[in-house]
Amino acid sequence: MREMIFSVDKISDYIKDIFESDATLHDIRIKGEVSNYSESKSNAYFVLKGSRSQINCVYFAVDLRDYVPKNGDSCIARGSVTYYKAAGKVSFYVTDIQPAGMGDAYLKLLQLKDRLEREGIFDERHKVGLPYFAKRMGVITSKSGAVIHDIIKTARKNYPGVDIVLYPTSVQGSGSADEIAEGLRAMDRAGVDVIVVARGGGSAEDLAAYNTETVARVVFECKTPVISAVGHETDFTLCDLAADARAATPTAAAQMVVPDAEMLCERILGTLGHIRFRVTGVFARAHGQLKSTLFNMFNVLGGKLEAYAMRIKLRGEEIKHKAENTFNACEARHAGLLTKIEANNPLSLLKKGYGFVSDEEGRPVTTAKALKSGQLINIAFADGSAEAEVKKMELRSEI
Amino acid sequence: MTFEQYMKRLEELSKKLEDGEVTLDESIACFEESVKISSECMKILKESKGKIVEIKKNLEEVVLDFSDGKTNGL
Numbered sequence: 450m451r452e453m454i455f456s457v458d459k460i461s462d463y464i465k466d467i468f469e470s471d472a473t474l475h476d477i478r479i480k481g482e483v484s485n486y487s488e489s490k491s492n493a494y495f496v497l498k499g500s501r502s503q504i505n506c507v508y509f510a511v512d513l514r515d516y517v518p519k520n521g522d523s524c525i526a527r528g529s530v531t532y533y534k535a536a537g538k539v540s541f542y543v544t545d546i547q548p549a550g551m552g553d554a555y556l557k558l559l560q561l562k563d564r565l566e567r568e569g570i571f572d573e574r575h576k577v578g579l580p581y582f583a584k585r586m587g588v589i590t591s592k593s594g595a596v597i598h599d600i601i602k603t604a605r606k607n608y609p610g611v612d613i614v615l616y617p618t619s620v621q622g623s624g625s626a627d628e629i630a631e632g633l634r635a636m637d638r639a640g641v642d643v644i645v646v647a648r649g650g651g652s653a654e655d656l657a658a659y660n661t662e663t664v665a666r667v668v669f670e671c672k673t674p675v676i677s678a679v680g681h682e683t684d685f686t687l688c689d690l691a692a693d694a695r696a697a698t699p700t701a702a703a704q705m706v707v708p709d710a711e712m713l714c715e716r717i718l719g720t721l722g723h724i725r726f727r728v729t730g731v732f733a734r735a736h737g738q739l740k741s742t743l744f745n746m747f748n749v750l751g752g753k754l755e756a757y758a759m760r761i762k763l764r765g766e767e768i769k770h771k772a773e774n775t776f777n778a779c780e781a782r783h784a785g786l787l788t789k790i791e792a793n794n795p796l797s798l799l800k801k802g803y804g805f806v807s808d809e810e811g812r813p814v815t816t817a818k819a820l821k822s823g824q825l826i827n828i829a830f831a832d833g834s835a836e837a838e839v840k841k842m843e844l845r846s847e848i
Numbered sequence: 849m850t851f852e853q854y855m856k857r858l859e860e861l862s863k864k865l866e867d868g869e870v871t872l873d874e875s876i877a878c879f880e881e882s883v884k885i886s887s888e889c890m891k892i893l894k895e896s897k898g899k900i901v902e903i904k905k906n907l908e909e910v911v912l913d914f915s916d917g918k919t920n921g922l
Contacts, residue, residue, distance in 0.1 A: 581852040584892065592902070601900065601914050610895030615902045615912065635905050642850075710893040717855075717889050720862050724882045727865035731875040 461534040468539075474530040476563070478556075479504065479541060480549055481526075483518045493517070497526060497541065504530070508543040516547060523549040525556065527563075555653075558660055562687060565662070570669045571690040579674050579694055580642045582713070583706035585612040587641035587673070589632040592617035596647045596699045603703035608710040614641055620648045625658040630667040637671045643706045644673050646688055647699040650681035659688040668692050678702035799831035817842050851892055854885050861885075 455463075468474055481497030481504070488494070493508040495518065506526060511517055518524050528543040547559075565571060586604060590596045597615060604611045616632035619625040629646065636644045646668065648659065658664060659679045665687040668675050677692035678699045689695045696702035791797070795805060806814040807827045814826060824839045849857070861882045865875065901909040 580850075581855060582850075584851060598914070605898070608893070609898060610892065611898040613898065613900045614909070615900065617902060631905060635903060635907060639903055639907050714890065714893050717858065717886050717893075720858050721882055721886045724858075724862050724865055724879060727862075728875045728879045731865075731870060731872060735872045 461532075461537070465532045465534055468530060468532040476527070476529060476567070478525050478527050478559070478563075481524065483520055483522045483524055486518065486520045495520075497524070504541050505538060506541045506543050508546060514546075518546055518548075525549045525559075527559075558687075561660075561662055562690070565665055565687065565691070570665060575669065576693045577674050579676065579706055582608075582708060583611070583642035585614060585641045586703070586706060587614045587616065587636040587639060587644040588647060589616045589618055589629060589636060589644065590647040590699070591620045594649065596649050599698070599700045600645065600647065600703045603700045604707040607704070607707045610710070611707050614639060621651065621655045621658060626661040626663050629658055630663045633664075633667045633671055633675070637673050641673060644671060644675045645678060645696075645699070645702045645706075646675060646692065647678040647702060648680065649699075650684065653684075656680050656684060656686055659686040661687070664688050665691040676702045676705060796831060799829065805829040817844055849888075851889060854889050858882055858885050858889070 479497055481499050484496050484498050484503070486493065486495040488511060491510055491512045493506075493511040495506050495508070496503045497506055506528075508514075508518075508526075524546050525548075526541065526543045526546040528541055528545070530539065530541050532538075533540050569575065586600075588597060588600055590600075592615065601613055604613060614636070616636055618628035618632050620629075633644065633646070646659070646664075648656070653660075656679060659677075668677070668688055668691040674694070675692045676694045676696050677686070677689040678696040678701065679686050679688055682697040694705065696705055799805065805828070807829070808814055808819075809825050809827075811827070814820060820826065820839045820842055822839055822841065826837055826839060828835050828837055861878045864870065865878055870878065900912045900914050902912050903909050
Protein backbone atom coordinates (compact mmCIF):
# COMPACT_ATOMS: atom_id res chain seq x y z
CA MET A 450 0.00 0.00 0.00
CA ARG A 451 1.29 3.39 -0.99
CA GLU A 452 1.87 5.73 1.92
CA MET A 453 0.04 9.09 1.41
CA ILE A 454 1.52 12.35 2.53
CA PHE A 455 -1.02 15.18 2.98
CA SER A 456 -0.28 18.82 3.32
CA VAL A 457 -1.77 20.50 6.40
CA ASP A 458 -4.04 22.54 4.12
CA LYS A 459 -5.31 19.48 2.29
CA ILE A 460 -6.13 17.54 5.43
CA SER A 461 -7.70 20.64 7.00
CA ASP A 462 -9.95 21.04 3.93
CA TYR A 463 -10.88 17.38 4.24
CA ILE A 464 -11.73 17.71 7.94
CA LYS A 465 -13.82 20.82 7.22
CA ASP A 466 -15.69 18.97 4.46
CA ILE A 467 -16.54 16.17 6.86
CA PHE A 468 -17.94 18.66 9.38
CA GLU A 469 -19.96 20.46 6.70
CA SER A 470 -21.46 17.35 5.19
CA ASP A 471 -22.59 15.75 8.45
CA ALA A 472 -26.23 16.72 9.09
CA THR A 473 -25.96 15.69 12.74
CA LEU A 474 -23.70 18.67 13.36
CA HIS A 475 -26.06 21.25 11.83
CA ASP A 476 -28.85 23.21 13.43
CA ILE A 477 -28.82 21.28 16.67
CA ARG A 478 -29.36 22.14 20.30
CA ILE A 479 -26.70 21.46 22.92
CA LYS A 480 -27.33 21.64 26.63
CA GLY A 481 -24.42 22.44 28.96
CA GLU A 482 -22.95 24.82 31.49
CA VAL A 483 -21.38 28.10 30.40
CA SER A 484 -17.74 28.63 31.33
CA ASN A 485 -14.75 30.85 30.35
CA TYR A 486 -17.17 33.52 29.09
CA SER A 487 -15.56 36.55 27.39
CA GLU A 488 -16.65 39.19 24.88
CA SER A 489 -14.74 40.87 22.10
CA LYS A 490 -16.20 43.33 19.58
CA SER A 491 -19.75 42.29 20.50
CA ASN A 492 -18.99 38.61 19.93
CA ALA A 493 -19.13 36.20 22.86
CA TYR A 494 -16.67 33.33 23.35
CA PHE A 495 -17.26 30.63 25.92
CA VAL A 496 -17.27 26.90 26.44
CA LEU A 497 -20.24 24.66 27.15
CA LYS A 498 -19.24 22.03 29.66
CA GLY A 499 -20.64 18.58 30.13
CA SER A 500 -19.65 16.22 32.98
CA ARG A 501 -16.50 14.97 31.23
CA SER A 502 -16.05 17.11 28.11
CA GLN A 503 -16.47 20.61 26.75
CA ILE A 504 -16.95 22.40 23.44
CA ASN A 505 -15.83 25.89 22.32
CA CYS A 506 -18.68 28.23 21.46
CA VAL A 507 -18.89 31.48 19.44
CA TYR A 508 -21.97 33.69 19.69
CA PHE A 509 -22.11 36.70 17.35
CA ALA A 510 -23.78 40.06 17.91
CA VAL A 511 -24.33 39.37 21.57
CA ASP A 512 -25.20 43.04 22.18
CA LEU A 513 -28.42 42.61 20.19
CA ARG A 514 -29.68 39.60 22.16
CA ASP A 515 -32.34 39.52 24.84
CA TYR A 516 -30.52 36.89 26.87
CA VAL A 517 -26.76 36.96 27.43
CA PRO A 518 -25.31 33.90 29.17
CA LYS A 519 -22.86 34.13 32.07
CA ASN A 520 -20.46 31.67 33.65
CA GLY A 521 -22.26 28.93 35.54
CA ASP A 522 -25.54 29.26 33.63
CA SER A 523 -27.10 26.04 32.48
CA CYS A 524 -28.09 26.77 28.88
CA ILE A 525 -29.50 25.30 25.71
CA ALA A 526 -27.66 26.66 22.66
CA ARG A 527 -28.82 26.25 19.09
CA GLY A 528 -26.34 26.26 16.22
CA SER A 529 -23.91 24.21 14.10
CA VAL A 530 -20.55 22.58 14.82
CA THR A 531 -17.82 23.70 12.43
CA TYR A 532 -14.11 23.25 12.04
CA TYR A 533 -12.07 26.45 12.06
CA LYS A 534 -9.09 25.69 9.82
CA ALA A 535 -6.94 28.70 10.68
CA ALA A 536 -6.75 27.68 14.34
CA GLY A 537 -7.33 23.94 13.88
CA LYS A 538 -10.20 24.19 16.32
CA VAL A 539 -13.66 22.75 16.51
CA SER A 540 -16.26 25.40 17.43
CA PHE A 541 -19.98 25.52 18.01
CA TYR A 542 -21.43 28.56 16.18
CA VAL A 543 -24.38 29.54 18.33
CA THR A 544 -27.38 31.17 16.63
CA ASP A 545 -29.58 31.27 19.72
CA ILE A 546 -29.07 30.52 23.39
CA GLN A 547 -31.66 30.26 26.13
CA PRO A 548 -31.37 29.40 29.79
CA ALA A 549 -32.20 25.72 30.43
CA GLY A 550 -34.45 24.68 33.24
CA MET A 551 -37.61 25.89 31.54
CA GLY A 552 -38.99 22.43 31.62
CA ASP A 553 -39.43 19.75 29.03
CA ALA A 554 -42.59 21.32 27.64
CA TYR A 555 -40.67 24.42 26.64
CA LEU A 556 -37.88 22.38 25.09
CA LYS A 557 -40.45 20.36 23.15
CA LEU A 558 -42.10 23.53 21.97
CA LEU A 559 -38.74 24.84 20.78
CA GLN A 560 -38.11 21.58 18.94
CA LEU A 561 -41.55 21.74 17.33
CA LYS A 562 -40.90 25.35 16.34
CA ASP A 563 -37.57 24.35 14.78
CA ARG A 564 -39.18 21.52 12.86
CA LEU A 565 -42.03 23.65 11.50
CA GLU A 566 -39.59 26.41 10.67
CA ARG A 567 -37.45 24.03 8.65
CA GLU A 568 -40.56 22.88 6.84
CA GLY A 569 -41.20 26.48 5.82
CA ILE A 570 -44.49 26.86 7.73
CA PHE A 571 -43.39 30.27 9.03
CA ASP A 572 -41.75 31.44 5.80
CA GLU A 573 -42.42 35.01 4.79
CA ARG A 574 -42.88 33.92 1.18
CA HIS A 575 -46.02 31.95 2.11
CA LYS A 576 -47.66 34.91 3.77
CA VAL A 577 -50.44 36.69 1.95
CA GLY A 578 -51.27 40.37 2.29
CA LEU A 579 -54.16 41.46 4.48
CA PRO A 580 -57.20 42.96 2.81
CA TYR A 581 -57.21 46.70 2.80
CA PHE A 582 -60.82 46.76 3.89
CA ALA A 583 -62.55 43.71 5.32
CA LYS A 584 -66.28 43.87 4.72
CA ARG A 585 -66.78 40.47 6.30
CA MET A 586 -64.48 39.53 9.14
CA GLY A 587 -64.26 36.05 10.58
CA VAL A 588 -63.37 35.75 14.27
CA ILE A 589 -62.38 32.58 16.04
CA THR A 590 -62.52 33.04 19.78
CA SER A 591 -64.67 32.51 22.81
CA LYS A 592 -68.23 33.75 22.57
CA SER A 593 -67.93 35.11 26.07
CA GLY A 594 -65.30 37.44 27.45
CA ALA A 595 -63.79 40.75 26.49
CA VAL A 596 -62.05 39.67 23.29
CA ILE A 597 -65.09 39.36 21.01
CA HIS A 598 -66.58 42.53 22.52
CA ASP A 599 -63.39 44.50 21.90
CA ILE A 600 -63.28 43.30 18.30
CA ILE A 601 -66.96 44.08 17.64
CA LYS A 602 -66.70 47.48 19.32
CA THR A 603 -63.60 48.55 17.41
CA ALA A 604 -64.71 47.18 14.06
CA ARG A 605 -68.17 48.75 14.32
CA LYS A 606 -66.83 52.07 15.50
CA ASN A 607 -64.63 52.23 12.43
CA TYR A 608 -67.24 50.87 10.07
CA PRO A 609 -70.78 50.14 11.22
CA GLY A 610 -71.46 48.12 8.06
CA VAL A 611 -68.91 45.42 8.86
CA ASP A 612 -70.21 41.86 9.00
CA ILE A 613 -68.68 39.84 11.80
CA VAL A 614 -68.78 36.08 11.56
CA LEU A 615 -67.96 34.34 14.82
CA TYR A 616 -66.93 30.76 15.24
CA PRO A 617 -67.07 30.24 18.98
CA THR A 618 -64.44 27.93 20.49
CA SER A 619 -62.99 27.27 23.87
CA VAL A 620 -59.64 29.02 24.09
CA GLN A 621 -57.90 26.72 26.56
CA GLY A 622 -58.13 23.23 27.90
CA SER A 623 -58.33 19.87 26.24
CA GLY A 624 -59.93 19.82 22.85
CA SER A 625 -59.55 23.56 22.31
CA ALA A 626 -56.80 23.11 19.70
CA ASP A 627 -59.05 20.84 17.63
CA GLU A 628 -61.96 23.26 18.01
CA ILE A 629 -59.79 26.16 16.83
CA ALA A 630 -58.49 24.10 13.90
CA GLU A 631 -62.05 23.12 12.96
CA GLY A 632 -63.10 26.77 13.22
CA LEU A 633 -60.28 27.84 10.91
CA ARG A 634 -61.27 25.23 8.31
CA ALA A 635 -64.95 26.21 8.49
CA MET A 636 -64.12 29.91 8.30
CA ASP A 637 -61.83 29.37 5.32
CA ARG A 638 -64.82 27.89 3.48
CA ALA A 639 -67.33 30.48 4.75
CA GLY A 640 -66.06 33.21 2.42
CA VAL A 641 -64.75 35.90 4.73
CA ASP A 642 -62.22 38.59 3.82
CA VAL A 643 -59.98 37.85 6.79
CA ILE A 644 -59.85 35.48 9.75
CA VAL A 645 -58.86 36.75 13.20
CA VAL A 646 -57.75 34.11 15.69
CA ALA A 647 -57.95 35.84 19.02
CA ARG A 648 -57.41 35.20 22.69
CA GLY A 649 -56.58 37.33 25.66
CA GLY A 650 -53.35 36.99 27.61
CA GLY A 651 -52.56 34.07 29.88
CA SER A 652 -49.88 31.73 31.14
CA ALA A 653 -47.88 29.49 28.81
CA GLU A 654 -50.24 26.65 29.73
CA ASP A 655 -53.29 28.82 28.94
CA LEU A 656 -51.93 29.56 25.46
CA ALA A 657 -50.97 25.94 24.81
CA ALA A 658 -53.71 25.36 22.21
CA TYR A 659 -52.17 28.10 20.03
CA ASN A 660 -48.78 26.42 20.33
CA THR A 661 -49.90 23.11 18.87
CA GLU A 662 -48.79 21.69 15.58
CA THR A 663 -52.45 21.22 14.57
CA VAL A 664 -53.32 24.90 14.89
CA ALA A 665 -50.05 26.09 13.32
CA ARG A 666 -50.58 23.83 10.30
CA VAL A 667 -54.23 24.76 9.75
CA VAL A 668 -53.36 28.47 10.00
CA PHE A 669 -50.67 27.87 7.39
CA GLU A 670 -53.08 26.00 5.11
CA CYS A 671 -55.83 28.64 5.21
CA LYS A 672 -56.40 30.34 1.84
CA THR A 673 -57.97 33.31 3.61
CA PRO A 674 -55.52 35.76 5.26
CA VAL A 675 -55.18 35.01 8.97
CA ILE A 676 -54.34 37.49 11.73
CA SER A 677 -53.21 36.01 15.01
CA ALA A 678 -54.01 38.07 18.08
CA VAL A 679 -53.17 35.66 20.84
CA GLY A 680 -52.00 36.63 24.31
CA HIS A 681 -50.15 39.77 25.20
CA GLU A 682 -47.66 41.50 22.99
CA THR A 683 -44.76 39.71 24.71
CA ASP A 684 -46.19 36.21 24.23
CA PHE A 685 -45.24 34.60 20.96
CA THR A 686 -47.07 31.51 19.81
CA LEU A 687 -46.69 29.14 16.86
CA CYS A 688 -50.08 30.43 15.69
CA ASP A 689 -48.57 33.94 15.54
CA LEU A 690 -45.61 32.67 13.52
CA ALA A 691 -47.76 30.72 11.05
CA ALA A 692 -50.30 33.51 10.56
CA ASP A 693 -50.06 36.07 7.76
CA ALA A 694 -49.91 38.86 10.33
CA ARG A 695 -49.72 39.25 14.06
CA ALA A 696 -51.68 41.79 16.07
CA ALA A 697 -50.60 42.84 19.55
CA THR A 698 -54.21 42.81 20.78
CA PRO A 699 -57.65 41.82 19.42
CA THR A 700 -58.48 45.53 19.09
CA ALA A 701 -55.36 46.04 16.98
CA ALA A 702 -56.41 43.11 14.78
CA ALA A 703 -59.77 44.77 14.08
CA GLN A 704 -58.04 48.07 13.33
CA MET A 705 -55.67 46.40 10.89
CA VAL A 706 -58.43 45.30 8.52
CA VAL A 707 -61.39 47.55 9.26
CA PRO A 708 -60.20 51.09 8.58
CA ASP A 709 -62.13 54.15 9.65
CA ALA A 710 -64.93 54.55 7.09
CA GLU A 711 -65.11 58.32 7.65
CA MET A 712 -61.45 58.65 6.80
CA LEU A 713 -61.87 56.47 3.74
CA CYS A 714 -64.81 58.61 2.61
CA GLU A 715 -62.65 61.70 2.92
CA ARG A 716 -59.85 60.03 1.04
CA ILE A 717 -62.17 58.99 -1.79
CA LEU A 718 -63.68 62.46 -2.02
CA GLY A 719 -60.17 63.93 -1.99
CA THR A 720 -59.09 61.67 -4.85
CA LEU A 721 -62.27 62.44 -6.76
CA GLY A 722 -61.66 66.15 -6.24
CA HIS A 723 -58.16 65.73 -7.55
CA ILE A 724 -59.46 63.87 -10.61
CA ARG A 725 -62.03 66.59 -11.19
CA PHE A 726 -59.34 69.25 -10.96
CA ARG A 727 -57.23 67.41 -13.53
CA VAL A 728 -60.17 66.88 -15.90
CA THR A 729 -61.06 70.56 -15.60
CA GLY A 730 -57.48 71.29 -16.63
CA VAL A 731 -57.82 69.06 -19.69
CA PHE A 732 -61.09 70.83 -20.55
CA ALA A 733 -59.53 74.25 -20.15
CA ARG A 734 -56.66 73.26 -22.42
CA ALA A 735 -59.04 71.84 -25.02
CA HIS A 736 -61.19 74.96 -24.78
CA GLY A 737 -58.15 77.17 -25.34
CA GLN A 738 -57.10 75.10 -28.32
CA LEU A 739 -60.57 75.24 -29.82
CA LYS A 740 -60.73 78.98 -29.33
CA SER A 741 -57.40 79.61 -30.99
CA THR A 742 -58.28 77.23 -33.84
CA LEU A 743 -61.55 79.05 -34.45
CA PHE A 744 -59.76 82.38 -34.26
CA ASN A 745 -57.23 81.21 -36.83
CA MET A 746 -59.99 79.83 -38.98
CA PHE A 747 -61.86 83.15 -38.93
CA ASN A 748 -58.68 85.00 -39.73
CA VAL A 749 -57.92 82.84 -42.74
CA LEU A 750 -61.53 82.82 -43.85
CA GLY A 751 -61.86 86.57 -43.36
CA GLY A 752 -58.78 87.20 -45.49
CA LYS A 753 -60.10 84.96 -48.21
CA LEU A 754 -63.53 86.62 -48.14
CA GLU A 755 -61.96 90.04 -48.50
CA ALA A 756 -59.97 88.86 -51.48
CA TYR A 757 -63.12 87.43 -53.05
CA ALA A 758 -65.02 90.65 -52.42
CA MET A 759 -62.23 92.63 -54.05
CA ARG A 760 -62.23 90.32 -57.03
CA ILE A 761 -65.98 90.56 -57.39
CA LYS A 762 -65.81 94.34 -57.21
CA LEU A 763 -63.10 94.55 -59.86
CA ARG A 764 -64.93 92.13 -62.10
CA GLY A 765 -68.12 94.20 -61.70
CA GLU A 766 -66.34 97.35 -62.73
CA GLU A 767 -64.81 95.60 -65.68
CA ILE A 768 -68.22 94.36 -66.79
CA LYS A 769 -69.75 97.78 -66.28
CA HIS A 770 -66.99 99.36 -68.31
CA LYS A 771 -67.39 96.83 -71.10
CA ALA A 772 -71.14 97.29 -71.15
CA GLU A 773 -70.76 101.03 -71.38
CA ASN A 774 -68.32 100.69 -74.29
CA THR A 775 -70.58 98.28 -76.08
CA PHE A 776 -73.55 100.54 -75.50
CA ASN A 777 -71.68 103.57 -76.80
CA ALA A 778 -70.53 101.68 -79.86
CA CYS A 779 -74.08 100.53 -80.56
CA GLU A 780 -75.40 104.03 -80.17
CA ALA A 781 -72.79 105.41 -82.59
CA ARG A 782 -73.59 102.70 -85.07
CA HIS A 783 -77.25 103.37 -84.72
CA ALA A 784 -76.74 107.06 -85.33
CA GLY A 785 -74.66 106.30 -88.44
CA LEU A 786 -77.31 103.98 -89.73
CA LEU A 787 -79.96 106.57 -89.15
CA THR A 788 -77.96 109.09 -91.20
CA LYS A 789 -77.49 106.53 -93.94
CA ILE A 790 -81.13 105.60 -93.91
CA GLU A 791 -82.06 109.23 -94.03
CA ALA A 792 -79.71 109.74 -96.97
CA ASN A 793 -81.22 106.87 -98.91
CA ASN A 794 -84.84 107.72 -98.16
CA PRO A 795 -86.60 107.81 -101.64
CA LEU A 796 -89.07 110.32 -100.30
CA SER A 797 -86.32 112.86 -99.78
CA LEU A 798 -85.21 112.27 -103.40
CA LEU A 799 -88.77 112.63 -104.64
CA LYS A 800 -89.00 115.84 -102.62
CA LYS A 801 -86.05 117.13 -104.56
CA GLY A 802 -87.94 116.65 -107.80
CA TYR A 803 -86.97 113.11 -108.77
CA GLY A 804 -89.70 110.73 -109.86
CA PHE A 805 -89.99 107.03 -109.45
CA VAL A 806 -90.97 105.23 -112.67
CA SER A 807 -92.70 101.88 -112.69
CA ASP A 808 -94.40 99.78 -115.40
CA GLU A 809 -98.00 98.69 -115.52
CA GLU A 810 -97.27 95.80 -113.15
CA GLY A 811 -95.58 98.14 -110.65
CA ARG A 812 -92.02 96.99 -111.49
CA PRO A 813 -89.43 99.75 -111.26
CA VAL A 814 -88.22 101.02 -114.63
CA THR A 815 -84.56 101.91 -114.36
CA THR A 816 -83.56 102.18 -118.03
CA ALA A 817 -84.99 103.94 -121.02
CA LYS A 818 -84.09 100.92 -123.09
CA ALA A 819 -86.77 98.85 -121.34
CA LEU A 820 -89.51 101.19 -122.51
CA LYS A 821 -91.54 100.99 -125.71
CA SER A 822 -93.32 103.75 -127.43
CA GLY A 823 -96.91 103.98 -126.38
CA GLN A 824 -96.32 101.99 -123.15
CA LEU A 825 -98.15 103.18 -120.09
CA ILE A 826 -95.96 103.98 -117.11
CA ASN A 827 -96.52 105.30 -113.59
CA ILE A 828 -94.49 108.15 -112.19
CA ALA A 829 -94.50 108.53 -108.43
CA PHE A 830 -93.84 111.95 -106.80
CA ALA A 831 -93.48 112.96 -103.22
CA ASP A 832 -97.07 113.98 -102.91
CA GLY A 833 -98.71 111.55 -105.36
CA SER A 834 -98.41 109.88 -108.80
CA ALA A 835 -99.31 110.31 -112.45
CA GLU A 836 -99.98 107.82 -115.21
CA ALA A 837 -98.14 108.67 -118.49
CA GLU A 838 -97.67 107.31 -121.99
CA VAL A 839 -94.23 106.95 -123.52
CA LYS A 840 -94.06 108.93 -126.68
CA LYS A 841 -90.44 108.89 -127.68
CA MET A 842 -87.16 107.46 -126.30
CA GLU A 843 -83.73 108.85 -126.61
CA LEU A 844 -80.88 106.69 -125.51
CA ARG A 845 -77.64 108.08 -124.39
CA SER A 846 -74.93 106.62 -126.38
CA GLU A 847 -72.15 106.66 -123.73
CA ILE A 848 -74.06 104.38 -121.25
CA MET B 849 -65.10 44.27 -7.66
CA THR B 850 -63.95 44.40 -4.05
CA PHE B 851 -63.55 47.65 -2.19
CA GLU B 852 -59.80 47.26 -2.46
CA GLN B 853 -59.98 46.88 -6.23
CA TYR B 854 -62.21 49.95 -6.43
CA MET B 855 -59.70 51.99 -4.42
CA LYS B 856 -56.84 50.74 -6.53
CA ARG B 857 -58.66 51.66 -9.72
CA LEU B 858 -59.50 55.11 -8.37
CA GLU B 859 -55.83 55.72 -7.54
CA GLU B 860 -54.87 54.49 -11.01
CA LEU B 861 -57.28 56.89 -12.67
CA SER B 862 -55.97 59.75 -10.58
CA LYS B 863 -52.39 58.87 -11.47
CA LYS B 864 -53.20 58.49 -15.16
CA LEU B 865 -54.64 61.99 -15.24
CA GLU B 866 -51.72 63.32 -13.27
CA ASP B 867 -48.85 61.98 -15.36
CA GLY B 868 -50.19 61.32 -18.80
CA GLU B 869 -51.20 63.35 -21.73
CA VAL B 870 -54.83 62.36 -21.90
CA THR B 871 -57.25 63.31 -24.61
CA LEU B 872 -60.50 65.06 -23.86
CA ASP B 873 -62.44 61.85 -24.51
CA GLU B 874 -60.14 59.86 -22.23
CA SER B 875 -60.43 62.42 -19.49
CA ILE B 876 -64.22 62.36 -19.70
CA ALA B 877 -64.16 58.55 -19.56
CA CYS B 878 -61.80 58.72 -16.53
CA PHE B 879 -64.05 61.14 -14.76
CA GLU B 880 -67.18 59.12 -15.45
CA GLU B 881 -65.51 55.96 -14.19
CA SER B 882 -64.16 57.62 -11.07
CA VAL B 883 -67.57 59.05 -10.20
CA LYS B 884 -69.07 55.60 -10.64
CA ILE B 885 -66.37 53.96 -8.51
CA SER B 886 -66.61 56.61 -5.80
CA SER B 887 -70.34 56.18 -5.54
CA GLU B 888 -69.93 52.39 -5.30
CA CYS B 889 -67.35 52.87 -2.51
CA MET B 890 -69.57 55.37 -0.73
CA LYS B 891 -72.47 52.96 -0.94
CA ILE B 892 -70.33 50.38 0.85
CA LEU B 893 -68.89 52.84 3.38
CA LYS B 894 -72.24 54.38 4.25
CA GLU B 895 -73.76 51.01 5.02
CA SER B 896 -74.76 51.30 8.63
CA LYS B 897 -75.98 47.93 9.71
CA GLY B 898 -73.55 45.06 9.43
CA LYS B 899 -74.65 41.78 10.89
CA ILE B 900 -73.06 39.66 13.54
CA VAL B 901 -73.51 35.96 13.02
CA GLU B 902 -72.28 32.78 14.53
CA ILE B 903 -71.34 30.00 12.15
CA LYS B 904 -71.30 26.33 12.85
CA LYS B 905 -69.05 23.62 11.48
CA ASN B 906 -71.54 23.01 8.62
CA LEU B 907 -71.44 26.78 7.84
CA GLU B 908 -75.00 27.29 9.10
CA GLU B 909 -75.36 30.91 10.26
CA VAL B 910 -77.23 32.18 13.31
CA VAL B 911 -77.65 35.92 13.87
CA LEU B 912 -76.31 37.12 17.22
CA ASP B 913 -77.42 40.21 19.07
CA PHE B 914 -74.51 42.08 20.62
CA SER B 915 -76.27 45.44 20.56
CA ASP B 916 -76.77 45.73 24.31
CA GLY B 917 -73.20 44.76 25.06
CA LYS B 918 -74.43 41.44 26.35
CA THR B 919 -75.47 38.41 24.43
CA ASN B 920 -76.96 35.05 24.94
CA GLY B 921 -74.34 32.89 26.50
CA LEU B 922 -72.32 35.80 27.84
